Amino acid sequence: MTTKATQHALGLLAGLVALALGTTPWTAATAAPQQRTGAQVILDWSETAVATVHTDAKKPAAEQFLYYGFVDAAVYNAVVGIEGRYTPYKWHERGPRHASSEAAAAAAAHRVLLTYFPASQARLDAAYTASLARVPDGRAEKQGVRFGERAAARIVRLRENDGRDARVTYDKPPAPGVWRPTPPANAPFAVPWLGKVRPMLLDSPDRFLPGPPPALASKTYTRDFAEVKAIGAKNSVRRTPAQTETARFFSDVLPVQFQAAYRGYVARHGLDLVDAARLFAATGTATADAAITAWNAKLTYGQWRPITAIRLADSDGNPATTPDPSWQPLLDTPPYPDWVSGHNINDGAVMSVLNRLTGGHVDFRISSAVTGTTRTYADAAAYNRDVVDARVWVGVHFRSSDVVAVRTGGRIGAWAMAHYFGTLR
Structure with a gap:
């Protein structure tokens, strides 16, 4: 049997085994990566998207999730519309x-x-020229370009009048437990419109809206307050060097970290073009909706941040909390309410999607420009534990906000995979 015939037979066998086990060909591909995946175009445009959205446009982290979701969905439709395999x-x-x-x-x-970031045309055109240079000239290339343009136009039409940049204001007056701008910048609520944007997958921004935060007099709030006050303080004597490293590691720009981690996974596991497109689309759209859900909760509940709660503890009606007017977190608090954690809801969504794509073997390798280190997580639970802890140890969230956010993100990811990106029968 020739080498090519042998490879073909092994591929058929892997597909039959995958079907028998109830997995997808994507799972089988992770076990036996091929030399050439054909997914380089996905990796290249992930880098270009980050350079455009993050570097050029300087969009806030939460907003970046939305635009990566748009790109990922269009690319996915362009690929599976030709190759098949997934819906x-x-x-x-x-x-x-x-x-x-x-x-x-x-x-x-x-x-x-180019539709959303015309100021980056030079960068985008150069990347496009480089991509097409790797495709043989001819009819197949021209047909692919035309179909890709149609796939993009479909996403642009779907996102018309979706609420982006709408005039949404945060109007809750300051009161015990209620968010207000925090030191040192005292900046207003960032991108409040995100909480009202039409989701990419869900039917409404409040589809998975969590319940309210713990009452100020509750045992849960008292416990959360004491923990973040002690271990999240800038000069905490309770926080260990390892905990400080974890806190700082997860203070990098999360969507940028995620894009790099996805690229690494695709390259490391030899995913082909179709499965790479599916990975990016499933995580990209789920995190877009997770960000929208988090901002909807922030607008709805407007819970104050630890820095405000600790400095004004004498006003919360809880005798078990004591104020510290000079308290500062390890790192500056971002300009929006606490409940729920935007970081953690996106973490939960990604881990939920990856769990379903990989059968629980997430092998998630993520790097941080803040610490200059890389971490590898073999399972979702270990990753989620670290990100929950990190946002408490950095002093910007109460633990309950992180825990509920991770669980909510997990539900969004599970819902996404149950309703989209399924295998064609």
Whole structure:
């Protein structure tokens, strides 16, 4: 049997085993990566998207999730519309059978980013030229480009009048337990409109709205207050060097960390173009909706941050909390309410999606520019424990806000995988 025939037979066997075990070909691919995956276009445009959204446009972290979701959905539709294997995202079009799916992916990413970030045209056009240079000239390339443009246009149409940049104001008057701008910047509520944006997957921003935060006189609030006051303080004597490193590690720009981690996973496990597109689309759209859900909760409940709670503890009606007017967190508090944690809801969503894509073997390798270190997590539970702890140890969240956020994100990720990105039968 020739080498090519042997590879073909092994591929068929892997597919049959995957079907018998109730897994997807994506799971089988992680066990036996191929030399050439064809997914480089996905990795290239992930980097270009970060350079455009984060570096050029300087969008706030929470808002970045939305635009990465747009790009990922368009690329996914462009690829599976030609290659098949998985159900398209809110689309029923099929591309020409012999069209280049790599050209389609590049065209889709380029068009979406250019639509929303025209100031980055030089960067985007250069990346597009480089992508198409790796695709043989001819009919397949042209058909792929046309189909990718259509996939992008579909996403742009879906996102028309979705509430982005709408005039949404936070109008809760200051009171015990209620958020107000925090030192040192005392900046207003950042991107409040995000809490009212039309989700990408869910039917409304409050589909998974969690319940209210613990009452100020409750045992849970008292416990959370004491913990963050002691261990999240800037000069805490309770926080160990290892805890400080964890707190700082997860203070990097989360969507940028995630994009790099996805790229690393695709390259490390040899995912092909289709499975790479699915990974990015599932995580990208789930985190977009997780960010929207978190901001909806922040607008709804407006819970104050630890720095305010600790400095004004004499006003909370809880005799078990004592004020410290000079208290500061390890790192500055971001400008929006505590409940629920935007970081943790996105963490929970990603881990939930990866759990379902990998059968629980997430192998998540993530790096931080803040600490200059890299961590590898073999399972979702270990990762979630660290991110919950980190946001308490950095002094910006009460523990309950993190725990509820991770659980809520997990529900969003599970819902996403139950309703989208399924295997074609």
